[in-house]
Structures are given as structure tokens and as C-alpha cells.
Amino acid sequence: MSNTMTGAQALIHALESQGVDIVFGVPGGAILPAYDPLLDSPIRHVLARHEQGAGHMASGYAHATGRVGVMVATSGPGATNLITPLQDCYMDSIPVVAITGQVATHSIGNDAFQEAHTWGISMPATKHNYLVTDAADIPEVVNEAFHLASTGRPGPVLIDLPKDVLAATMNWHDPKEIKLPGYRPSVKGHPLQVKAAIDMILESEQPVLYTGGGVIRAGGAAELRAFAELADLPVVTTLMARGAMPDSHPLCLGMSGMHGSYTATTAIQRSDLLVTIGARFDDRVTGEVKSFAPDAKIIHVDVDPAEIGKVRKADVPIVGDAKAILGQLIEVMEKKLGGKRSPERTDWHEQIAEWQRDYPLKFDQDPEGPIQQQYVISELHRLTGGDAIVVAGVGQHQMWASQFWGFERPNTWINSGGLGTMGYAVPAAVGAKAGKPDEVVFAIDGDGCFQMTMQELITASVEGIPAKIAVMNNGSLGMVKQWQKLFYHERFSATDLTNHTPDYVKLAEAMGCVGIRAERPADVVPALEKALAINDKPVVVDFVCDPDAMVFPMVVAGGSNDDVIMSMTDLPDPAGPQPEDVI
Amino acid sequence: MNHVINVQVENKPGVLARVASMFAGRGFNIHSLAVGPTADPAMSRMTVVVDGPEMEQVIKQLYKLVHTVKVTELTPGQGIEREIMMVRVNAEADKRAEILEAAAIFKAKTVDVGLATLTFELAGDPGALADFLELMRPYGIVDLAKSGRVAISRDIKTNGKKGRLRSA
Numbered sequence: 001m002s003n004t005m006t007g008a009q010a011l012i013h014a015l016e017s018q019g020v021d022i023v024f025g026v027p028g029g030a031i032l033p034a035y036d037p038l039l040d041s042p043i044r045h046v047l048a049r050h051e052q053g054a055g056h057m058a059s060g061y062a063h064a065t066g067r068v069g070v071m072v073a074t075s076g077p078g079a080t081n082l083i084t085p086l087q088d089c090y091m092d093s094i095p096v097v098a099i100t101g102q103v104a105t106h107s108i109g110n111d112a113f114q115e116a117h118t119w120g121i122s123m124p125a126t127k128h129n130y131l132v133t134d135a136a137d138i139p140e141v142v143n144e145a146f147h148l149a150s151t152g153r154p155g156p157v158l159i160d161l162p163k164d165v166l167a168a169t170m171n172w173h174d175p176k177e178i179k180l181p182g183y184r185p186s187v188k189g190h191p192l193q194v195k196a197a198i199d200m201i202l203e204s205e206q207p208v209l210y211t212g213g214g215v216i217r218a219g220g221a222a223e224l225r226a227f228a229e230l231a232d233l234p235v236v237t238t239l240m241a242r243g244a245m246p247d248s249h250p251l252c253l254g255m256s257g258m259h260g261s262y263t264a265t266t267a268i269q270r271s272d273l274l275v276t277i278g279a280r281f282d283d284r285v286t287g288e289v290k291s292f293a294p295d296a297k298i299i300h301v302d303v304d305p306a307e308i309g310k311v312r313k314a315d316v317p318i319v320g321d322a323k324a325i326l327g328q329l330i331e332v333m334e335k336k337l338g339g340k341r342s343p344e345r346t347d348w349h350e351q352i353a354e355w356q357r358d359y360p361l362k363f364d365q366d367p368e369g370p371i372q373q374q375y376v377i378s379e380l381h382r383l384t385g386g387d388a389i390v391v392a393g394v395g396q397h398q399m400w401a402s403q404f405w406g407f408e409r410p411n412t413w414i415n416s417g418g419l420g421t422m423g424y425a426v427p428a429a430v431g432a433k434a435g436k437p438d439e440v441v442f443a444i445d446g447d448g449c450f451q452m453t454m455q456e457l458i459t460a461s462v463e464g465i466p467a468k469i470a471v472m473n474n475g476s477l478g479m480v481k482q483w484q485k486l487f488y489h490e491r492f493s494a495t496d497l498t499n500h501t502p503d504y505v506k507l508a509e510a511m512g513c514v515g516i517r518a519e520r521p522a523d524v525v526p527a528l529e530k531a532l533a534i535n536d537k538p539v540v541v542d543f544v545c546d547p548d549a550m551v552f553p554m555v556v557a558g559g560s561n562d563d564v565i566m567s568m569t570d571l572p573d574p575a576g577p578q579p580e581d582v583i
Numbered sequence: 584m585n586h587v588i589n590v591q592v593e594n595k596p597g598v599l600a601r602v603a604s605m606f607a608g609r610g611f612n613i614h615s616l617a618v619g620p621t622a623d624p625a626m627s628r629m630t631v632v633v634d635g636p637e638m639e640q641v642i643k644q645l646y647k648l649v650h651t652v653k654v655t656e657l658t659p660g661q662g663i664e665r666e667i668m669m670v671r672v673n674a675e676a677d678k679r680a681e682i683l684e685a686a687a688i689f690k691a692k693t694v695d696v697g698l699a700t701l702t703f704e705l706a707g708d709p710g711a712l713a714d715f716l717e718l719m720r721p722y723g724i725v726d727l728a729k730s731g732r733v734a735i736s737r738d739i740k741t742n743g744k745k746g747r748l749r750s751a
Contacts, residue, residue, distance in 0.1 A: 123601060124608045128649045131596075148649065182593060182652040306643035 003173070007135030008033040008166040011099070012041050014142035014175075020070055022434055023099075024048055024057035028074025029114055031101030033166035046434060046463050051078050053427040053456040055085020058096045060431030062089075063414040064389055064441075066219065068149050069096040069431065075103055076114030079160070080121060084421060086156045087125040091418025092240060093217055095154035097145050098122075104164040105133055118160045127155030133162070135170035143175035152185030153304040154217055185303060189318040189325040197275070197299045197316045198332045201231055204273035204297075206348045209233040210256075210285075213240025213417065214278015214302060220323030221410040224277070225249065227330050232342045234352055236264045238279055240417045243407035253352070254361075257285040258555050259399040262359035262564050265553070267352055268293050269561045276300045278322040281311035282418070283557075291560040301325050359553075359566060361403050367521050370546035373397055373472045376524055377404040377444060380470070383528050388440040389414065389432050391467075393425035393449030396478040399551045401444040423452030429467040430460045440468070440532070447473040447497055447504075454507070460538040461512030467538050468531050474545040475499030482550045486571065499544055508540035517542045585614055586638050587662055587734050590629040590645055591621070591653040598650050602629060605648060611641050615666075617731030626652065630733045657734050664734040667706040669694065670716065673723035674701040682722060689715045700725055 005013070011034055015023070022044045027035045038045055048054035051073040058069030073082050079100040089096045103112040119131040128148050130141050138161075145157040201207055215224050221244045228235050228251050235245045236256045245252045256264035268274065274296045279285070286292040289311060300307075300314035301322060308317040318325055333342070363374035377400055380388075386406050392398040392415040407413055414432055416424040429443035450471050460467055472478075481495040508515030514537050518527040524543065531539045554565045565571060592598045599618055606613050614632040621628045633641055638656050645654045657664070674682050679701070686693065686703050689711065695702035705715055709732055716724070 119597065120600065123597075123604050180649060182646075183649050304647070306640065306647050309639060310643075 003171045004169055005172055006033065006037070006166065007138055007161070007168050007170055009037045010135060010138040010170055010172055011142065011161065011166065012037045012043065013172060014139055015043060015070065016041060018068070018142065018146045020068075022046060022061065023070040023072050024054040024061070024431060024434075025072025025099075026051050026054055026074070026078060027072075028078050028101065030075035030103055030163045031072060031078070031099070031161070031166075032074075033163060034072070034099065034101070034161070045072075046430075046459060046465070048427070048459050049455040050453070051081035052084055052423070053430075053453055053459065055082045055096075055098070056088070056421075056424050056427035056453070057431030057434065057456070057459075058098075059085055059089050059094050060391060060414055060428030061435040062094050062096055063428070064411055064432035064439075065435040066411060067095075067435070068146055069094070070099065071096060072099045074101040074114065075118065076116045078114075079118040080116055082158075083121060083125050084419075086122060086158065088416050088419040088421045088424065089156040090125055090127065092416065093154045093213060094156070095149040096156045097149050098126075098156060098158040100158060100160050101166070102131070102160045102162040105162045106164070108162065118158070122158045122160075125156070126158050127153075129158040129160070131160045131162075132165050135165050135168040138170065139173055139175040144178055144180070147178055148183070152183070153214075186320040187324050189301065189320040189328055191328070193316055193318045194325065194328045194332050197318060197329065198336055200273060200297060200299060200316060201233070201275060201333070202336065202343060205345055206271050207231075207233050207273040207275060207345075208253075208267050208271040209235040210238070210268060210274045210276045210279055211235060211241040211244050212238050212277065212279025214322045215241055215244040215326075216278075216410045218278065218303070218322035218324075219410075220278075220321075220326050221245070223323055223326035223330065227326050227333070230330060230333055230337075230342065232345065233275060234267055234349070236260075236268060237407075238282070238285055239402055239415070241279070242402055242405075242413040243410045246408045247406040248408060255402050257282075257561075258287070258557065259403065259551050259553065261361050261403070262553050262566065263352060263355040265555065265561050265564055266355055268296070270351075271296045273297050274299065276302075276314075277326065278302060280307045286311065287555045287559055287561040291562060293561075363404075365521055369521070371518065371521055371524060371543050372549060373400045373474075373543070373545050374404050375521065376470060376472065376528070376543050376545075377401055379524055380442060380444075380528050381405055383525070383532060384440060384442070388412070388442050389436060391415065391425050391429040391432060391441065391443040393443075393445045394420045394422045395446045395449065396474075396482065396549070396551050397444050397446045397449075397472040399479075422446075422449045425449055426453045426469060427456040429469065430456055430465050433460075433465045433467040434463075437465075443467060443469045445469055445471055446478060447471055447475065447499065448477045450504075451497070451502075455511070457508065457511040457513050457538055457540065465538070466535055469538070469540045470531075471504050471540060471542050472545050473499045473504065473542050474547045474549065476547055478549070479551070485550070486556075499547070504540055504542035513538040513540050515540050515542070517544070519544045584634070584636060586633050586635065586641075587657040587664060587732065588631045588633055588638065588641065588645070589655045589657060589662075589734060589736070590631060590651060592627050592629060592648075593650040593652060594620070594625055594627045595650050598627065599629070601648050601650065602631075602645070605644055609640070609644055611635060611644075615731035617733045619733070630731065632732050655736065657736060662734045662736050664709055664732055665707060666709045666712050666730050666732050667704070668712055668716075668727065668729040669702060669704050670719060670724060671695070671700050671702040671726040672719045673699060673725060675699055678722060682719070685715075685718050689718075691715060
């Protein structure tokens with residue numbers, strides 16, 4: 001076979017060589033040459049209805065499978081529509097590669113039709129990006145892009161390909177060895193630091209393992225559990241780490257922070273040692289930084305050295321891969337213990353158990369009242385036995401899903417954490433279901449989120465990707481409304497969506513999905529059972545929910561984690577934080 | 584407080600934009616920036632003078648850029664720093680002699696002579712440049728062009744013992 005091919009053929013060949021089985025995209029003028037050889041490739045192309053949808057699909061796919069997700073778009077508006085998903089993946093360290101068309105090299109800079117300075121626009125939203133000017137570079141660029149996306153701290157990489165480069169002829173060659181003198185991510189942690197960490201853990205009386213998405217990205221859930229058990233450490237799983245430790249495990253305290261459980265937030269607050277693994281002291285976790293875990297020493301394990309010391313100074317910094325370092329911690333701890341049990345911290349465990357007894361996460365479902373979202377989530381968990389991939393948008397429903405879904409394994413919780421991208425759930429669920437067709441993929445979405453990206457349900461039904469969506473229809477932008485209630489004297493500016501327009505059932509049917517509605521608590525279980533029984537079509541269940549429900553516990557933005565608000569009755573006084581103080 | 588940071592980067596298209604964009608995005612303040620080739624054609628050196636209390640995050644964020652190979656902060660006294668400037672000052676006939684005398688003390692080169700101005704070139708330690716500028720200010724500075732700072736570390740070689748210079 002001749003090695004002569006077009007740049008476009010080389011691109012598709014390079015993607016095949018990386019083991020890509022599916023790409024999500026929308027074609028257009030500049031990327032057209034790449035779509036032609038795609039017809040002859042085993043790679044499946046899922047035609048999204050909007051490039052942002054394609055991007056979140058790639059992200060959902062990467063979340064669910066752990067493999068690199070691929071999104072494709074044309075130049076100009078196609079590329080700019082990918083910026084939100086790219087930034088989303090950047091914030092949450094999701095490995096994706098974006099392929100964008102670009103106007104021909106001789107037109108670049110001339111304000112050509114559908115031209116945008118994609119390389120410049122995407123630079124701060126990607127881990128790295130490329131503008132390819134010679135088709136002969138394609139094998140190396142694609143190989144490097146996948147390497148960068150999937151190693152070290154994973155993240156998005158964009159490859160911008162001018163139309164003439166895609167059309168040009170080149171001789172295929174296998175990519176040369178990757179030469180990146182400035183990119184050498186650490187894997188193993190420094191042995192002396194690991195030893196220092198173990199000594200500190202053995203001395204501590206009130207330690208907490210504070211874990212982040214890095215544990216899941218590294219595939220370190222099994223090691224996390226083994227280490228927590230060995231060292232007898234209570235584990236907090238932040239929003240991005242839900243599922244890294246089974247919620248049913250006695251050592252697991254769940255999510256901490258702004259809407260975390262009282263126990264998780266307070267255990268961190270009172271700890272004398274935070275064993276931080278793959279977490280980044282996000283403001284939603286810390287609240288006011290200077291009063292965050294004031295007596296805790298910090299061990300900080302992260303693959304990205306820039307995270308260490310960024311927010312909170314580390315006493316023992318360890319740079320490297322979370323899985324590898326957890327392995328090292330286990331090894332050194334076992335050696336130190338020499339078969340003995342780790343020190344008993346009876347008082348600490350009793351204290352934690354007391355908090356759990358006194359301040360559980362709870363909700364009340366009045367059988368005659370409006371549907372509570374927590375009830376829907378709890379019943380869905382019961383009916384599936386928790387055996388599903390849960391995808392969320394951003395807002396109240398997301399917080400309740402994180403609080404009330406008992407996660408038992410990693411990669412089963414997909415949401416937009418860092419960027420907080422409303423509209424994430426529908427396309428991410430489609431991507432997750434495409435990557436994991438044998439799993440139940442259920443999106444728990446808000447009505448505000450749903451209306452941002454719901455057209456991707458057309459993609460789902462046309463492409464035969466039967467994801468399920470629960471629309472938590474409270475007729476408002478619920479979280480924003482909650483803040484207006486708390487901090488803007490109940491002046492509800494622009495948060496009313498109404499819960500009757502659109503008609504979500506008819507809308508679902510129009511998009512080729514099954515539409516179901518639940519208006520009363522008694523409807524919830526039958527609606528969920530019906531949704532779970534349908535496996536050949538996407539399903540949308542419209543749950544008409546309580547419009548006034550609020551998410552608790554809550555720590556006011558910028559407030560101290562010592563002040564966990566458990567309900568409306570212990571709200572801060574009106575002279576407390578003012579709107580201009582909170583983000 | 585100003586810090587001098589040398590950044591060795593791969594000589595790739597757009598690398599300056601990446602560094603500048605990172606500084607802007609992270610809210611770091613660039614006081615001056617100079618870029619040029621190094622002895623190795625595959626590498627470029629940027630000398631960045633950064634205004635800020637503490638450089639740990641600046642250095643770590645620079646390292647996060649894929650094309651950054653090495654970052655060094657030159658602590659005061661450890662590096663040799665140079666700038667070049669050209670300054671045009673008002674120089675009426677009655678002031679010319681004293682202006683030229685001051686310039687001579689600073690070893691500033693006269694590079695242009697006009698009917699009512701003199702233009703000097705001065706390269707050297709940034710402190711000396713600032714002093715010369717202050718000296719010229721009363722006469723009236725008409726125009727000023729100043730380079731970014733460039734810096735290189737001192738080649739201090741110890742002979743096994745700390746702090747002892749190897750005899751030449």
C-alpha cells in the first residue's frame with residue numbers, strides 16, 4: 001500500500017492508531033476534507049446538533065470510560081462553540097482532544113469566511129494547542145496531543161487544521177518519538193516525602209483523607225480504599241471525587257463544603273491533619289480560606305505541582321500520580337505497622353459518629369405536597385440498586401444528586417464541577433451512554449439546564465443512544481433563586497422559568513424520545529419504573545417539583561466552614577454577608 | 584517588589600503569546616519582558632521582570648506551559664542585569680556643556696545631535712539608567728525608548744567549599 005495520502009486521511013489514520021472508536025462533532029466548510037475519509041473509517045461519528053453538545057459528549061464519554069474523548073468542529077463558529085466544553089474539561093482535568101477546521105493557511109488573518117483565531121481563543125482554555133501548517137506534521141501532532149491529554153494532569157488539547165493542510169498530500173510515517181523537554185510529569189512520589197507523610201499520619205489524632213477528582217482520574221479508587229482502611233482514616237469525597245470511595249463504607253463521610261454534609265465539612269474543620277489527594281482546595285470546599293481547617297497540618301499529593309501551595313501551604317508536598325503515591329503510602333505504612341493495627345483513634349471516630357447521628361442529610365416528602373427532588377433521587381437509587389451512571393447539570397439538582405445518591409464505584413458520577421456549566425447533563429449523558437452502552441445512564445437535570453442543550457436528545461434518538469433524563473422541573477433557576485432568597489431580600493429577578501412551558505413530554509416526543517410526567521409524589525415511582533423499563537429509546541421524565549425547595553446544608557460563599565447552615569431556621573442575620581461579598 | 588525571572592522556552596511559534604496569556608490570565612504583573620535567542624537555536628530565553636510579593640506560583644505556572652523547559656529566579660546579587668535606553672533631552676545652547684558633562688560621567692554615548700536636543704544611548708545596570716534619567720529630567724525629556732531587562736546568572740564556581748571562589 002502506498003503511504004501517500006491527504007492530510008485528512010492522515011488525521012483519521014492517526015486517530016485510528018490512537019484507538020479512537022467514536023468522535024462527536026458537527027461538520028462544516030473548513031473541516032469538510034476530514035469528514036470524507038471518516039466514511040471509510042471504523043471510527044463512529046456521532047452528529048451532534050450543536051458543537052457545544054459535541055464537546056460535552058466527548059467529556060461525558062471520557063468521564064465514563066477513562067479514555068480520551070474526541071470532539072470535531074469546523075472553523076469559526078464551530079470552534080468557538082467548543083470553548084465552553086474545553087474550559088469545562090480544563091477545570092475538571094478531563095482528557096479530550098478537539099479537532100477543528102481552519103481556513104486555508106493563505107487566508108489566515110484576512111477575516112476570511114468562518115475565520116476565527118482559534119489557536120489564540122482556545123489557548124487559555126486548553127492544556128496545550130496546535131495550529132498545524134504542514135500535513136507532514138500530523139502524525140506527530142496527533143500523537144503528542146493524545147499524550148498530553150491523557151498523562152500528567154489530564155486535560156483538553158486542541159488541534160487546529162487549515163483546510164489546505166487537510167487537502168495536501170503527505171507521506172504517512174509512524175510518529176517519531178515524542179520530544180517534549182519541558183513536559184515530564186512525575187508519577188512516583190519522592191520516597192522521603194512519602195515517609196514523612198506516614199510519620200505525620202501515625203502521629204495525628206484527628207486525621208481526614210480529603211480526596212478530589214485526581215483520585216478518580218488516576219484510577220486510584222481501589223488504592224484509596226485500601227489505604228483508608230489500613231491507616232484507619234475517615235474519607236471526604238469532594239464533588240469531583242464522588243464514587244472514589246463507596247458511600248456505604250463506614251469510613252466514607254461524603255461531600256464537604258458549601259453544600260456538603262455537616263459531618264464531612266466539620267470533620268475537615270476540626271482535623272489536625274488533612275491528607276489531601278488529588279484535590280485543590282477549591283473555594284466551594286474551603287469557604288473562607290483563613291478559617292479553613294485552622295489546626296490541620298497539610299499533606300498534599302497532586303500530579304500538578306502548581307496546585308501545591310496555591311491556596312493552602314503544604315507541610316508535606318508530594319508531586320505525582322495519586323494511584324502511584326497511594327500505592328507507596330500503603331507500602332510504607334505496612335512496613336511501619338509491621339502487621340500491627342494502626343493507632344486507634346476512638347475519640348475521633350466517636351465524635352464523627354455523633355455528628356453523623358445529630359446532623360444527617362435529610363428531607364421530608366409530604367405525600368400530599370409537591371415532589372421533592374431528593375425523593376426522586378432516593379427512589380431512583382433504590383430502584384436501580386445504585387447501579388447506574390449518574391450525570392448532572394449545575395445547580396440545586398446537582399447538589400442533591402451528589403448528596404443523596406449513594407455512589408459505590410468510580411466513574412459513575414459525571415458532572416461539571418469547576419466551571420459549573422449549566423446544560424452539561426444532556427450531552428454528557430449521551431456521550432457517557434455512547435461509551436458505556438451496557439450501563440444505565442440517567443441524567444438528573446434541572447429545567448434551566450435542560451433548556452440550554454436539550455436538542456442533543458435528537459442526537460440521542462437518531463443515533464440510537466438511549467440515555468435517560470430526569471428533568472427536575474421547579475419552574476425556576478433554582479440555585480440562583482435560592483441566593484436571591486437568602487442574599488437579595490427575596491427580590492426574584494429573572495429566575496422564573498414557569499413549569500408549564502415548554503411541555504417537556506411533548507417536547508421529548510417531538511425529539512424522538514419517550515416522554516413521561518410525574519406531578520405528585522405518588523407518580524414518582526411508577527414514572528421511574530417506566531423509564532427504567534425502556535431501553536430502546538431515550539426517555540425524558542418531567543418531575544414537576546417544589547418550586548421553593550432550598551439546598552441545605554449550606555455555607556455562605558466566602559463564609560467560614562464553622563458556620564454550617566442546616567435549615568432556614570438558622571439563617572445568618574440580615575446584617576451578615578451582603579451580596580457584594582459573595583460569589 | 585520586582586523579581587527577575589529567566590525562562591528557557593522551546594523556540595516554537597506562539598510561545599511568547601502563551602507566556603503573556605498565562606500572566607494576564609493569572610493576574611501576574613509584568614514589569615518588563617525581553618525575548619531573544621540562546622546559544623541553542625532550539626531554545627529562546629525570556630527575561631521577565633515580575634512585580635509581586637512572591638514568585639512560587641509564577642514559577643509553577645510557567646512550568647505548566649508545555650514549552651517551558653527551565654525557570655530560574657535571579658535573586659538580587661546572583662544575576663547580572665542589563666538594560667539599554669535611548670533618551671532625547673532638551674539641550675539649549677546654554678545647557679549643552681553641563682548635559683554633556685553629566686553624560687560623560689555616566690559613559691552615555693551621544694547618538695544624535697539636534698538644534699535644541701541631544702540624544703544619548705546608555706546601556707548597563709538598570710539602577711544606573713534610572714539615575715541618569717533622573718539627572719536628565721530637569722532639562723526636559725523629549726523622548727525615551729527603553730528595552731526590557733535581560734539577565735544572566737553569575738558563574739560562581741565553588742571549590743568544594745561553600746562560598747569560596749575558585750582561584751583563577
